[in-house]
Amino acid sequence: MVKLVDWFKARLNKFKTIFLISVIIIVIFELSNIAKTISFDQLSTIFSQISIWNILLMALIGLVSVTPMIGYDFTLNNILEQKPKKRYIFETSWLVNTLNNIAGFGGFVSAGLRSEFYGKQSSGKKVVQALSKILVFTMSGLSIYALISFFLVMFDDHNQYLRQYWIWLIGGGLYFPIVFCLSLFGKGEYLGDLESTHRLELIGTSFLEWTGVLVSFISTGLLMGIHVSLRDVVPLFIAATVIGIASMIPGELGSFDLMMIIGLSALGTPRETVVAWLLLFRLFYYLIPFAIGLVLFFKNLGTTINTRYKGIPVGLLKELAHKLEGFLLYFTGIMLVLSATIPEAFIRLPFLQRLNPIHSRVIVVFPAILLGFLLIVTGRGISARVKRAYVPTILIVTLTFLYSLLAGFRVSTGFFLALLLLFVIFSKNELYREQLVYSAEWMTIDGFIMGGLTILYIIIGVYNSPNIHHRHRLPEFFLFPSERIWGVGFIAILIVAFIILLMIRFLKNKRIQIGEAVDEKRVQHILESYGGNPDSQLVFLKDKKVFYYNNGEEDTVFFQLSTFNNKILIMGDPSGKTSDFEAATESLINEVDRYNYLPVFYENSEDMVMILHEFGYDFIKFGERAHVHLPDFTLSGKKMKGQRASFNKVLKEGYQFDVIKPPFSADTMSELRAISDEWLSGRKEKGFSLGFFSEDYLQRAPIAVIKNQAQEIVAFANFMPTYTNNIGTIDLMRHSPEKAPGGTMDFLFINLFQYMRDEMGIEYFDLGMAPLANVGTSRKSFTQERIAYLVYNFGSRFYSFGGLKEYKDKYANEWLPEYVLYSRDSWIGYVMIALLITDNAPVQGEKKYRGFRRFIFRD
Template sequence: MEKITRWFKDHAGKLKIIFLLSVIVVVAFELMNIAKTISPDQLAATFSNVPKTRLALMAVIGLISIVPMLGYDFTLNEILGQKPKKMYIFETSWLINTLNNIAGFGGFISAGLRSEFYGKKNSGKSVVKALSKILVFTLSGLSIYALISFFLVIFGQTKPYLKQYWIWLIAGGLYFPIVFGLSIFGRGEYLGDLKSSQRLKLVGSSFLEWTGVLVSFITTGLLMGVNLEIREVVPLFIAATVIGIASMIPGELGSFDVMMIIGLSALNVERETVVAWILLFRLFYYLIPFAIGLVLLFKNLGGTINERYDGIPLNLLQELSHKLEAFFLYFTGIMLVLSATIPEAFVRLPFLQHLNPIRSRVIVIFPAILLGYLLIIAGRGIAARVARAYKPTLILVFLTFLYAINAGFRWSTGFFLALLFIFVIFSKKELYRKQLVYSAEWLTIDGIIIGGLAILYIVIGVYNSPTIHHRHHMPEFFLFPNEKIWMVGLVAIGIVSVIVLGLINYLKGERYKVGGVVDEARINHILTTYGGNPDSQLVFLHDKDAFFYNDGKEDTVFFQMATFNNKILVMGDPSGKKADFEAALETLLHEADQYNYLPVFYENSEEIVMLLHEFGYDFIKFGEKAHVHLPDFTLTGKKMKGQRATINRTIRDGFQFDIIKPPFSQATMQQLKHISDAWLNGRKEKGFSLGFFSEPYLQRAPIAVVKNAEGELVAFANFMPTYTKEVGTIDLMRHDPEKAPSGVMDFLFINLFQQLGAEGYQYFDLGMAPLANVGTSRKSFIQERFAYLVYNFGSRFYSFEGLKEYKDKYATKWSPRYVLYSRDSWIAYVMIALLVVDNAPVQGEKELRGIKKFLVKASGQ
C-alpha cells in the first residue's frame, strides 16, 4: 500500500495532466453526441422564424442562469479556509459547472476539476471532505422543486397525463429532507460538521441554480411564442430531469429529450416546435456557456501545462496563432481584391464561392479593393511582428466585418472573422518589433502579390473592352459587369496605392539604425585593454558604424557594421575581450531583432561560426585567408628561386626598403597620395572590408615604403595594428606603375616578413582570397555554389583566381572564412547586399544606382 501511495505522490503532476486531458476527450465525445441531435437546417429555420432580438435575450437569460452555480465554489473555498482571487474563482467555477452540465458523470468531472483548481494547498482528506459536502447539496434545489411539483400534480389543476410521474417526483423530493437532516443531526465528518451559514449558502445556490434552469427553459418557449401553462411545464421538466439523472447519462442527453418531446406533445404543443424549443434551450443554456467554459478550460489547462514545461507550449501556440493570423490576413485581402477583379468567377465557380471567406458579391468596388490591399499590408506588418501593426489590424478586421454585413452577412463569414479577431488578440505578444524595415525579400513577395493583382485587374478590363475583338471565346469568369464599373475600380487602385503607402509609412515609424558613429576613445580603450584582430584597424576609416558591448562596467567588445536595406553587414570578427564575444553577439542580435534588422556576418572565422550557429544562423564558406608562418619563412630552396632573383635585381637597381613612422609630414603624405592616385588610375576607392587612402587613417601606424636610388618613394604599404604579437598585417598596397620596378610588391612583402619575424610576430596575414575553394565540388552546399555563381559574375572586373595564385606563393596556412546569415534571408539578396556595400565608392559623392537606389528608398533609409 505504501508503494502505491508513494507512486501516486511521485507521479501526481503527470496524473493531473492526464486527468485534465481525459476531461477534454470526454467533453469532446459528449459534444459530438450533442451535435448528432442538432439539425443544421432545422436550426437555421428556427433562427429565421425567431426575431434576432429574442434570440439575443434567450442567450442573455441562459448566461445569467449559470451564475448561481458559482456559489458552490465560493462556499467550497470558504470551507477549505482559502481566499483566492474572486476572478480566479469565477473563471474556474464557470468552467467546472458548464463542463459538468455537458458531461457530469455523476459529478465525477466536477469533483476532479475542483480538486485540481482548489485543492493544491490542502491535504487530500480535507479536500475530499469539502467536496462531499458540495456534491451532496447540488441536487437539493432540484429536490425542493420535485416536492413542489409533486403537490402540483396531486393536488393542483394539472392534466391527468402528468400524474404518472408522481413516483419520480416523490423520490426526488425526499432527497432534500434526508440530506438536510443528516447535515444537521449527523455526526460524520463528511457531512455533519457544516456551519449553518455554509449549509444555507449551499441550499440557496442549488435552489437558484435549478430556478435558473427552469427560467431558461420556460422563457425560451415563451420567446418562441409557444402557448404554455407554467404549472404543467414545471412538473414535466422536473420529472424528466430526475429520470435523466437517474439514468446517469451525461447532461441527461436522450432520456430528457424523449420525455419532454412526448410530454409536451401530450400537452398540445406541436412536436416540431418542441424539438426546436429543446434545441434552443440546449444551445443557450448548455452549448454557449460550455463554449465559454471551453475557452476557460484551455486557458487554465494551458496555464498548468505551460507552467510545467517552462512556458514552451504557450510560446508555440502564440507562434502558431501568429502564423495563421498572417496567412488569413493575406488570404482575405487577396480574396477581396479578386472578388472585385473577377466577380463573375465567384458566382460561376463553386470552389471559389466556398473559398472566399466573405462569400458575397462585391456591392462596391472601392471598399473591396481598399480593404483587400490594406489587409495584405497589415499581414506583412503582422508577419514582421511589428507592434504598430496591432491596432490597424484590429480596425481593418472590424471594417471588413462591417463590409461583410452590408454585402450579405453569413454565419460562416462571422465565424471566420471572429476567429481572425481572436488570432490577432491572442498573438499580440508576438508583436514586439519597434519598426518595419521592408526587406528586399518582402518587397519581392508583396510586389508579386499586389502587383499581380493590379496587373490582373488591368488585363481583365482591357480584355472586356468592347473595342477589342477576340478570336477565341472568352472564359465566362473573365466577364466584368460593365466598363464604367471597371474604370471606377481602376481609379480606386490609384487612390488605394496612396493609402497603402501611408499605412506602410505608419508601420515603419521613425527610422532607428542599430549602431552609431565611431567613438575613437571607446575603440582605443577596448583595443589597448583586450586586443584586436587583423580587421580591427579598419574601424578608424569611419566608413562604417560601430556597435559596442558593455559588460555593465566598461566597453569590452565592438563590431564594425554597415546597414543596407534590412541587413546589418557586420565586418569581420568582433574585436575585444574574447570571453564576452558570445554575450556581445547575443546583445547585437537582440537589438537588431527589436528594430527589424537581420545581421549578416562577413569574413568570419570558424570560432564565430560555431557561436552564431547556436543562434540559428546558416553559413557558407566565402573564401580563405592566407597566413605566412614567419619563424619558418626563408628564401632558400627551389620554390623561392624566383623571389630571390627579384630581391637581388631590385637591390642592384638601387631600390631600398624602409619603415617610416608617424607623424608624417605634409610632403610625405603628398608623395603617398601621388603613388595611390597613380595606382588607382582613375578607379574609385572601395571601403567596408578594404582600406582606402585617408590621411587621418594613415597617420595612425607606421608605413613600409620602397625608395628608388634618388630616395623618392615609389611604393608603400601601411601597417594594420592587431594589438597582439601573434599576427601582423598590412592594408593598402600601392605602387607607382611608372617608377616602381616589376616585382616591387614581392620585394615589399619579403622585407615585411623578415622585419616582423625579427620583431617576434608568429604569422603574417596576407588577407582574403575570395571564393578560394568555394562551391567547386558537386557536393558543396547549394548556397555556396550559388554564391560562387553570383561572385563569379564579378570576375570580369576582378581576378579571384589570380589573387589566390599570387598569395599561394608565400602562404603556409589557409584559414577558411565564412558568411553567416539569418534563415529569414534569401542568399541571393545577401550576396547582392555584400556586393553593393563592399564595392561602393568611398571618395567623392556616392551616387546610388540601380537596385541599391531602389532598395534604400523602399526601406526608408
C-alpha cells in the same frame, strides 16, 4: 486496513491515470450520444429562420448562465484554506462544471477532477470532507425552485396538467430543508462543521446556477419567437430535471428531453418547435461552454507540458499560429480582390466557391478591392510582428465582417472572420517590433501578389471593352458585369494604391537606426583591455556604426556594422572579450530584431559560425583568409624562385625598405596622398571591409615604405594593429605606377614578413581574404554558395578574384575559411546584393549612394 491503505497509496498514480482515461471515455460516449440527437441539416434550417443577433444573444446568455457555478470552487478553496490564482480557479472550474453538465454521473466526475486540481496541497481526508460539502449543496438551488414550483402547481388552478408532477416537485423540494438542517445541527465532519459563510456561499451559488439554467432555457425559447407562460415552463422544467437527476443519466439526456417534449406539446407548443428549442438549449448551454472548457483544459495541460519541456512546445505553437494568421490575412485579401475582379468565376466555378471564405451574394467592387488590398498590407504588418499593425488589422477585419454582413451574410463567413479576428486579438503579445522595414524579399512577394492582381484586373477590363475586337474569346467566367463597374474598380485601385502607401508609412513609424557613432575612448578601452582581431582597426575609419555590449559593469565587446535596407551588415568577428562573444551576439540579434532588421555577418571565422548556428542562422563559405607562418618563411627553394628574383632585382636598383612611425608630418602625409591618388587613378575609394586613405586613420600606426635612391617614397603599406600577440597584417598597400619598379609589392611583402618576424616576434602574417576562393565551384556545393558566386562574381566582374587567390597563394602556408551568416528569413540573392553594393560603395560618393538607396528602398 493499514496494508490496504498502503497498497492504494503505492498505486495512487495508476488510479489517477485510470480515472482520467475513464473520464475521457465517458465524455466521448456522452458526446456521441448527444451528436446522435443533433442533425446539422436541422441546425442549419433552424439558424436560417433566426436572426444572427438572436443567435449571438443565445450564445452569450448560455455562457453567462454557466458562470455562477465557478462559485463552488472558490468556496472549496476557502474551505481548504488555499489561495491559488483566481485565473487558475476560473479556468479549471469552468472545465469541471461544463464537463459535469455533459457527463456528471451524480457528481463523481466533478469530485475526481476537483480532487486532482485542488487537492494536491491538502490531506486526502480534508479534501474528501470539503468535496462532500460542495456536492451536497449543488442541488439546493434546484430544491428551492422545486418547492416554489410545487406551490405554483398545487395552489394555482391555471394548469391542471402539471399537477401530475407534484410528487416529484415535493420530493425535490424537501431536499434543501433536510440538507440545510443537517449542516446546521449535525455534528459530522462531512457536513456538520460547515461555517455559516461557506453555507451561505454554497446556497447562493446553487440558486444562481439553477437560475442560470432556467434563464438560458427560457430565453432561448423567447428568442426563437416561442410564446409560453413562465408559470407553465418553470414547473415543467424543474420536474423534468428532478426526474432526470433521479435517473442518474448524465445531463439528464433522454428522460429530460422526453418529458419536455411531451409536456410542452401538451401545453400547446408544436413538437418540432420543442425539439428545435431543446437542440439550441443543449448547444448553447452544454456544448459551446464545454468546448471552451476543453480549450482551457488543453491550455492548462499545455502549460504543464510546456514547463516540462522548457517552453519549446508553446513556442512552436505560437510560431505556427502566427504564420497561419498571416496566411489567412493574405488569403482573405486575395479572395476579396479576385471576387471583384472575376465575379463570374466565383459563381460558375464550384472549387472557387468552396475556396472563397467571403461568400457574399452581392459584390460591391470598391470596398472589396479596398479591403482586399488592405488585408494584404496588414497581413504583412502582422507577419513582420509590428506593434502598430495590431489596431489597423482589427479595424480592417471588422470592416470586412460588416461588408460581408451587408453584402449577404452567411454563417460560414461569419465564423471564418470571427476566427480570424480572434487570431489577431490573441496575437497581440507576438507583435513586439517597433517599426516596419520593408525588405527586398517582402517587396518581391507583395509586389508579385498586388501587382499580379492589379495587372489581372486591367487585362480583364481591356478584354471586356466593347471597343476592342479580339481574335480569341475569353472564357465566360472572365466576363465583367459592365464597363462602368470595371471603371469604378480601376479608380478604386488608384485610390487604394495611395491608401496603401499611407498604411505602409504608418507601419514604418519613425525610422530608428541600429548602432552608435564611433566613440574612440570606448573602443580603445575594449581593445586594450580584451584584444581584437585583424579587422578591429577598421573601426577608426568611422564609415561604420558600432554596437557596444556592456556586461553590466563595463563595455567588453563591440561590433562594426552598416545598414542596407532591412539588413544590418556586421563586418568581421566581434572585438573584445572572447568569453562574452555569445552573450554580445545574442544582445545584438535581439536589438536588431526589435527594430525589424535582419543581421548579416560578413567574413566570419568558424568560431562565430558555431555561435550563430545556435541562433538558427544559415551560413555559406564566402572565401578563404591567407596566413603566412613567419618562422618558416624563407626565400630559398624552388617555389620562391620568382619572388627571390623580384626581391633581388628591386634591391639591386637601390630601393630600400623602412618603417616610419607616427606622428607623421604634413609633408609625409602629402607625399603618401599623392601616391594614393596616383594609384587610384581616378577610381573612388571603397570602405566597409576595406581601408581607405584617411589621415586620421593612418596616424594611428606605423607605415612601411619603399624609398628610391633619392629617398622618395614610391610605395607604402600601413600597419594594422590586430591587438593580438601572434598575428600581424597591413591594410592599404599602394605604389606609384610611374616611380615604383616591377616587383615592388613582392619586395614590400617580403620585407614586411622579415620585419614582423624579427623585430615584432609575430608568428602569422594575415594576407587578408580571397573572396569566393574555392566557393561554389564543386558540383556538390550548396545551392546558396553557387548563387553567391554568381551574384558576387557578376557584380564584381572587373575585380579579379582568381588573380587575388593566385597571388596570395605564392606566400600562404594555410588558408582559413571565412563565412557569411544570415537569417533564414533572408534570401541569399538579396544578401549578396546587399554585401556587393555596400562593399563596393565609393566613400566619396556616399551621399549619392545613400540617395540612390533611399530612392529604391525608401529608408
